[in-house]
Amino acid sequence: MNILLTNDDGIxxxxxxxxxxxxxxxxxxxxxxxxxxxxxxxxxHALSVLREIEYKHFDNPDFEAWTFNGTPTDCVKIYLEGMTxxxxxxxxxxxxxxxxxxxxxxxSGTVGAALEGFLHAIPSLAVSRDRESEIxxxxxxxxxxxxxxKILSIKHEPFxxxxxxxxxxxxxxxxxASTRPGQRDYINAFASRTDDDGRAYFRIGGTIYDVDAxxxxxxxxxxxxxxxxxxxxxxxxxxxxxxxxRKIFRSNNS
Numbered sequence: 001m002n003i004l005l006t007n008d009d010g011i012x013x014x015x016x017x018x019x020x021x022x023x024x025x026x027x028x029x030x031x032x033x034x035x036x037x038x039x040x041x042x043x044x045h046a047l048s049v050l051r052e053i054e055y056k057h058f059d060n061p062d063f064e065a066w067t068f069n070g071t072p073t074d075c076v077k078i079y080l081e082g083m084t085x086x087x088x089x090x091x092x093x094x095x096x097x098x099x100x101x102x103x104x105x106x107x108s109g110t111v112g113a114a115l116e117g118f119l120h121a122i123p124s125l126a127v128s129r130d131r132e133s134e135i136x137x138x139x140x141x142x143x144x145x146x147x148x149x150k151i152l153s154i155k156h157e158p159f160x161x162x163x164x165x166x167x168x169x170x171x172x173x174x175x176x177a178s179t180r181p182g183q184r185d186y187i188n189a190f191a192s193r194t195d196d197d198g199r200a201y202f203r204i205g206g207t208i209y210d211v212d213a214x215x216x217x218x219x220x221x222x223x224x225x226x227x228x229x230x231x232x233x234x235x236x237x238x239x240x241x242x243x244x245x246r247k248i249f250r251s252n253n254s
Contacts (some may be wrong), residue, residue: 003090004117006075008109010042011035011058011067015095015129015137020063022141031059031151032086033065034079036072041098042204043071043109045116053078072113080120090148091117094127095140099164101128101218102184102210105232111162118160119234123152129165130222134207140165143174143227162230164218177226182217185209 003023005168016035023029037054048070055078058065066083068075076091093113100108110126117124124150129140146162151161169175186206194200213219221228 001028001089002032002086003092004071004076004079004088004122005031006035006091006093006094006113008036008040008072008093008113009097010038010040011065013097015097015127015140018137018141019092019095019127019144022138022145022210024062026145031063032079032084033060033063034075034088035065035067036075037067040109041096042107043073043112044107045073045112046071046109047077048074051087072109073116076116076120078114080117085200088117088120088122090152091120091122091124091142092127092148093117093125093164094129094163095137095144096126096128098131099128100126100162101164101222101228102212104184105162105181105230111232114160114162115232115234118158120234121158123155123158124160125163126161127163127165129204130167131225132167133165134168135165146174147176147227147229148186160232160234162218162228162232164222164228164230166222166225168225175226176229177224179218179221179228179230180216181230182210182214182219183188183212184212184219 003233005020007013009115018079020031053074054069058067093110096110105111110128114124116125127144189206190202192202210219218228218230
C-alpha cells in the first residue's frame, strides 16, 4: 500500500516522522514524504502561483522524501501531478503540533494538504495533537495507523477525516468520537508592534474563545479525552438558501 505523508510544520516536524516510522514498522506500507521546507501553518488550501517553487530530495535512508519551498497543498499537488505516476492509496497530513479544531480547520495547512489528497480521490487524514498533550507523537502515530487500518477495512470510497488528539486520553487507551466542527474565535488576536527601526507590524495570536464547544463538537470531544474524528467534504453549498433563491427567482420571473 502506497502512502503519501505531508504536513504544515515542515520537513523536520517531529509528528511527520513519527507517522513515517509507525507505518514502516507495520511492514506493509511504502511511504513517500512530500513536505514543506519550513513552517507553513495557517496556509489553508493555498496554492502558490506565479512564482517558482524550489524542491529537492531530502536525504533519509529509510524513506523517499522530498521537500518544497511552498505550501502544504503545493507539496501534495506537485508530487502527485508532476513527479510520479505512482498510485497512492492514502494521504496523511500531520501529525501537527497543535490542534486543528472547529473553525480553525478553515485556516489549517494540515487540513488543506489532506483536502488536496481527497480532491485526487484518495482517502485522506489530517491529524493534529494538542500542543500541551501528554500523548507522545509516537503514541499518537500508532493510534493513527490503527485507526487508518480499521477505517479502510470498512470504507471503500475516498474520505477526508480530521483527527485531533486530546491533552490526555479519557481511559487507558484511545477512544474515538465522531464529531462536527465547533466554533472558535480569538480574543485580542492582532497585536500591533513597532521594532527598533520603526517598522510597524502585527502578530497574530490571542486567547482562545470557544463560541460553540457543545456536546457533539470536536472541541467537546477532545476536552473529554477522546480522539475527535470530524468527517469533511468539499461541497460548501448552502442548500436551504439554494431552494429559497429558486423560489425568489421564480416569483420575480413570473
